[in-house]
Amino acid sequence: MTAASGFKRLGIGLAAVLAVGIGLLAAMSLLISAEAAREAVKSEIRAVTGLDPVLRGTASVSLFPSGSVSFDNVALGDDRAGNKALAAERLTARLRFLPLLVGKVQVSDVTLVRPTITVILEPGGRSNWTPLAGTLAAALRPSANRLSAFSEIRIDGGTIIVRDDSRGILERLTDVEGSLAWPSMFQSFGATGRFAWRGEPVDASIGITDFVAALDGKPSGVKLRLNGAPLKLAFEGHFSTRPTLKVEGTVAADSTSLREALRWTGQKQLPGGGFGRFALKAKTNLVGGTIALSGVNVELDGNAAEGVLTFATEGRQTLQGTLAAEELDLSPYVSTVRLLAGSEREWNVMPIALDGLTGVDLDLRISAAKVKISDAKVGRTAVAANLRGGKLTVTVGESQAFGGILKGSFDLAKSEAGADLKAQLQFTNVDLNNCLGALFGTKRLEGKGNLAFNIEGSGGSVLALTKTLNGSASLTGRQGAITGVNVEQLLRRLERRPLSGSGDFRSGRTPYEKLTINLSIVQGMITTNEARAEGPTVRLALAGTASIPTRDLELTGTANLVPTSGTDGSSGFELPFMVRGSWENPLMLLDTQSLLRRAPAAAPLLDAVRDRRAREAVRSAIDQIVGSSPPAVPATAKPEEQQ
Secondary structure, rough: OHHHHHHHHHHHHHHHHHHHHHHHHHOOOOOOHHHHHHHHHHHHHHHHHHOOEEEEEOOEEEOOOOOOOEEEEEEEEOOOOEEEEEEEEEEEEEEEEEEHOOOOEEEEEEEEEEEEEEEEOOOOEEEEHHHHHHHHHHOOOOOOHHOOOEEEEEEEEEEEEEHHHHHHEEEEEEEEEEEEEOHHHHHHHOEEEEEOOOOOEEEEEEEEEHHHHHHHOOOOOOOOOEOOOEEEEEEEEEOOOOOOOEEEEEEEEEOOOOHHHHHHHOOOOOOOOOOOOOEEEEEEEEEOOOEEEEEEEEEOOOOEEEEEEEEEEOOOEEEEEEEEEEEEEEEHHHHOOEEEOEEEOOOEEEEEEHHHHOOOEEEEEEEEEEEOOOOOOEEEEEEEEEEEEEEEEEEEEEEOOOOOOEEEEEEEEEEOOOOEEEEEEEEEEEHHEEEEEHHHOOOOOOEEEEEEEEEEEEEOOOEHHHOOOOEEEEEEEEEEEOOOOOHHHHHHHHHHHHOOOOOOOOOEEEEEEEEEEEEEEEOEEEEEEEEEEOOEEEEEEEEEEEEEEOEEEEEEEEEOOOOOOOOOOOOOEEEEEEEEEEEOOEEEEEEEEHHHHOOHHHHHHHHOOOOOOHHHHHHHHHHHHOOOOOOOOOOOHHHHHHO
């Protein structure tokens, strides 16, 4: 017999067996009734799960080309209120082939079509599935018939509803597609699939090493993976539910935008900028409603830190922790803060949004070797941030800032007016040029010194807030200089030639040995209580007011040349002046009357001019020569006073 003839005989034999099988299936379809199949499938589901499903719809049996039994309107586990733990439009049980040949109905796998699984959480960690879990655990314990049980349950187009009436929680997972590897020969359980939550698809998988122990509330190993566009989450460890929920293991999470991930999970929009790229890995210990994270490695917006965190979910959500970093860049979080409008000359009038401060309580301590905020860089810093009831308090324990030390606190809270602000900061032995440049955008003072301010106010916008500011500020400096003006050079020129004109005096430096400024602030108006600078050749004194809302100045002062010889204590040449205009471009006006009185050639001319109009014309001409204008003379002044 040749090989070809042998293969031919084998093919004929297989065809004959197939034909016999098809014939037997056709015959069995006539012998097995729908009612018998219903009872057989129901009996096997009860044997495998211990649960008694309610098959209220019609049943249909199909044995060719493959055996299956379908039931409409399937329910499981009614509670006292009539809520079904599980309800499906259809249950389809695929049958094993070989048992069918001898007239037995055995289920290979089960598919739930458009099921709705409802989980109702109750106080004390119980739910409507708690009684069902005990029944499942009893049915899944090793027995003689476990080897023949079906081992897979599929879900097609399902919905999962999680409800907690006591905390007002209602979550819905839709478009659930998945496969549950039901324990048969082994006690492990696995599920893989996909669902949609709040408009975002999520791929999910879970594995439980001892499903029976888990149903009994005993410790069991677990692996969980969630992969969605807003957030990826992975956990590996152990969990138990008796006497309370306890989870131990390692958690890892990452997101391209933490801001979007928090929005997706239902948290309120965070104020400010930043909160982009995020990654977290830590050891996790969850007991009840408290999650403790140790060995934390967290990255946010390029900043990396290590430490411990604790998050409480019961009652009001609270995050506590301590983190340490080598370097922090806080620029992203203040990037959206606009104190000034686009013109850079007016305060921002856009509403201050602080809704994100009311979603969670915070008690966080952060330390870093280096900190950067926009263009400002500081050294080793320790900061505590406390957020409670919508009030944020940032306390700087100590920061190596601008060559000195920074301490203080900053409070920001949502109020009926919009926002309440309070700041108490002390800068000790700092570089004044860098410090004032970073805080106020002005670099006119050199030297080392101290700066302190205590202010508070409220308003719906930055402009409205400036109108309510109250408090005080002080500045002391030593061994420095006022840049942008050379007062000594100006005074010496005017001392020699009072009518020579002021010229261009907006350059150079005015050295000082001691600088003292004390200010009080009432409803956005700054009053100069004391402002003086004492140098080796020049002394300056200022008094007057400045408006924070309108950003303008109205100051008067005197500049004195220090005598180079003599001990009579005379002040030498003295020149009164005024400072008017905006903060950005103030105008310095010299007292021309004082200059005229010091000019010998001008005194007879003024005495000769008795007519008021003529005198004013002459004075105007002199003003043009000098390059400044005198203070306005009251209309009620007497002629002799005007001279």
